[in-house]
Amino acid sequence: MKKLFIVLSFVFIILEANYSNALVVEFEKDSRLPIVLVQVAVKSGSVSDPVSTPGLTNFLTEMLLRGTQNKNKDQIDLTLDQIGATLSVSVRSEMLYIYGSVLSNELPSFLDLLKEILESPSFPKKEMMKLKKEIVSDIARSRDSDRSLVRMAFDPFFFGDHPYGNQKIGTERSVMAIKKEDLELQYKKLFQSNQLVVVGSGDAEPRTLVQWASGLRLNPNVKGSITPTRTPVYSTKKRVLIINKPERTQAQIMIGHPGTSFTDPRYYSLSIANHIFGGGSFSARLMQEIRVKKGWSYGAYSYNRYGTQPHSWSIYYFPEKQSIVASLEKISEMLVELKEKGVTNEEFSFTKESLIQSAGFDYDTPKKRVENALIEKIYNLPAGFFRNYANELKKVDISQVNSDLKNFLDLNKIQIVIVATATPELVNGIAKALGVSKDDIQLKSYKQVP
């Protein structure tokens, strides 16, 4: 047995502080390069969009960088550029975050600006109008890329009216309807100090970030202002959505199955099973069958997505148009085999060893370590959850993997989204390959997505 791969981080100071207002700060010093990274995350994201206004949280987060009570967008932009810094925002289902990097000698100016952005956004109407036009154009542009298109169509189709199905960026109509009052309400709801997590790494003293975070004055904490995400109810019938786009020589395909959560007891065994089936490795079954043996697609992968609730387990690949039907048939067979026969001893021992040996790469840099801490806080996971991954994997045996696979996989629940040029022959072929009736195949023009 090879020596276990354990990261030693003696050279770094890790400082974590919990304040009475529940704001959490974690910073790891790393003086190799003269830059500092700071991330401020809020424990909610697009799931908190009102049903009538998908895209509101994304819009709000973008607007934070477009004006404060004392600075307009031009002044914010100029300040950032003058000090050699970047500041960006991103929204996920259950998290939004503002992240930036700065040359370390300019950290104080950067933190002053970030504080102002977080505490006193002004949502100027002129900037709202500009942002609306930008987002509407971005939505249109996403349709130009087949990869974006399949991803954009997948969540709403798979999750239906559950908040995980919310279109993060919104729709043309919902974005255009956003009002300043909507932003002010959403800001009060999300930017409360008990929902914030601050992490950082780089060439600075930990106390600098701790002092800064403790001085943040946000909205009063209101208990229950964010509703916990409800458990998704998945379709019990296999369904297909074909996004019809002309002149495609290649298809983009996503196959979704109900997923698990980080805290599911099957998390570790199913993570091994996923790796064997298609989890990014060249030796995985999907890569071997779809790419290496058949040459149908440049890549074929399976992956888990996680949230506070069970999310999804998906397969993604992009075959040439002539191989769409054959590849769907093959993957259907592979899924049946995975459920019925499970994984082999050889696959199990190889994958377990590989995952244990490589687990250290999940926390081999200061940036990754503080990001892990951030995810642990956001998803209410125990501290060290990710660092403990290898130790937990060691406890898993093959019988557990195969029995968990049997009760996890329900092949009637898979949902398939395909971007392709739809012809009657293709629709018939897909119906046959997947064993669904034509009534269970929806056709939609790419112009109707989202």
Place this chain on the structure above:
Amino acid sequence: MKNLILFLLLAALGCSSVPLRSKKEDIPFIGSMTVSRYRLINGLNVLILKDKTSPTFAYQTWFNVGSKDEKVKYTGLAHLFEHMMFKQTKNLKPGEYDKTIERSGGKEINAFTSRDYTAYIQELPKSELELIIRLEAERMKNLIVDDAAFKTEVGVVQNERMLRNENSPSGMMYQKLYETAYKKNNYRWPVIGYQEDLERMTSDDARKFYEDYYTPERATIVIVGDVDPDKTIELIYKYYGNHSNRRIERVPNEPEPEQTSARRVTLKLNVQGEELIMAYHVPMANHKDSPAIEVVQAVLSDGQSSRLQKSLVDAGISTNVSSGSFIHKDPGLFMISTSLQKGKTSTIAESIILKEIERLSKESISLAELKRAKNLVRFAHYSGLESNGSMARYLGNSELVFGTFEAALSVQEKIKSVSAEELKMVINKYFNPNNRVIIRGVPKS
């Protein structure tokens, strides 16, 4: 030369197993970091940067061969061959290379091909140093190009081509840009090659390519992470030391004649909004004007307060804008690309960009704007060096494109002293109409 004579002497004395190298050279990198450079007698170039931040290391092998080394009707061979390097060797069965690295905890097992080079990259736990050196030395020397595997891989690359070019509007536009900007130089064809050429190639072509180009004197190994340089180089000697140098006559890439008038192409694409790429020919990476050209990029589009960000995005014309030099070994291209907002045309964007360039050619920029631009360049330089993998990539790319990584670092150093006058000079020298190529992408319907 001295080393060669010494090597021959020792070999004649039956001491060929004694490793020989040029004197180890320690070169300052960034902060307190130092890179050790070694060159083996067979021409292999090795860079080692010790960094104990984590008990891991990045291992990268950069070959001085890219699509520029291909011949007409054989476009795409360098990239297709890159795929074959993951197949089998004399001592590794099909699939064994990947499996062995994965089992040992290796990550980021990948490769990429550019116009100038091909690189193979991995990251591993520190205990696996000898393993990766053995595997990489094996596939540099003993690769087997199997006919059936070659045929399957042609299909995979054709599929990749559909993904990156045929079904990607931006892929189509960049392909057209290089075809339009270069008429003689081999940079003119896409790295992934043309469909008809991919169909024409045989496994014999791949074998010949391997013989000709995968030689020690065309390779640079870069190792960054928790390794001891002196012990590492002993292992390198052990596994690569007996690789002979299959030196071939180099065919220089034909120089591109000076462009004498503007070139313009409009593509009708499956897009919702218009797209624009504007490019200018610029000199090779280590030219004396390169530092000033980097600052021009920052002035035009780096950061939210840059000139084009304000005049295109903030003004409601575009959804995004970016610019930058695609620096190559031979003279490259400075590109400005922008996606238009719904209902806006690329001709409007073009006139705005030209107006900004004209302003820069006539008016000196303020010291504050110059400082801002330099700060952003400095920041971008450091932020691209956060991990073992990214540092190795910087070193490898710099060695291959600039000649040495020190040359790339000196460009960063020279940026500090670029003046407003120098900016005006490079704008007038390179950003003129005769040197310009414009590619517009417009909706089909």
